[in-house]
Amino acid sequence: MIGFIGLSHLGLNYSLATAAKGFEVVGYDPNGALTTRCGAGEFPIEEPGFCELFSQHRDRIRYTSDEADLAKCDLVFYSLDVSTNADNESDLGPLTALIHATAPHLSKGATAVVLSQVPPGYMRRLREELRERSPADFYYQVETLIFGRAVERAMRPERFIVGSPDPSRLLPAPFQAWHASFGCPVLVMRLESAELAKIAINFFLVSSVTTTNTLAEVCEQIGADWGEIVPALRLDQRIGPHAYLGPGLGIAGGNLERDLVTVQRI
8 A cells, every 4th residue: 555645736646646557545634625525536636637547546546534544554655745935935844744743653664755845954854853753764756747747747757766865775665666667767866865856957947948038038139030949959969859948937936946045045
């Protein structure tokens, strides 16, 4: 049995993808009204393909607000989305409270994986805080879902980035089995490296968006056509066919700007 704790956008998509891979899944949230609605197929999110995937695999996933159900899981994921405030700072309070409230209910030998985005150093401190309070062993895994493509990316990830307290040690068997079902590379590194890897990914996205918008503006000033330049960039192996090369509104809040603020304060 695999558990997902925190049924926000992140938890709902990953728990359903896990059920679609053939695992028995329990989705936990302390909000009983939310779990009741989810059990009835009424979800607080809209993602292409989500309801269809739920209809196909609903027999392998159930939703609960009973913490005792978590003791039946040998692998659990903490999957609560972390919100940002007006200053683009992460509000880690709800996630930390959820972990501290549920970690003591996990079974001895269970593997607990935090999927929620946290700043560098968070996981190491969390492990120390829970050393005497929880029988589970805690890891970190980077998530890279995209709104509007969350089901696609949850089902077919490019790779998994895992933060481990000891990267030289094999990951627990249930965690390995879960990874194997997706058939993609698994990169294991120290906790702090994984936490920073998520920020590094967003930094490169920020640089791509900013560079694209700057050059698109230059095109308007000199009479060039950015649309004619893009194919040349996509054929350059150092940039690639999937680069963010469409001009847009730039960055404003959310994960990208939050990560800029996080690094400035390290």
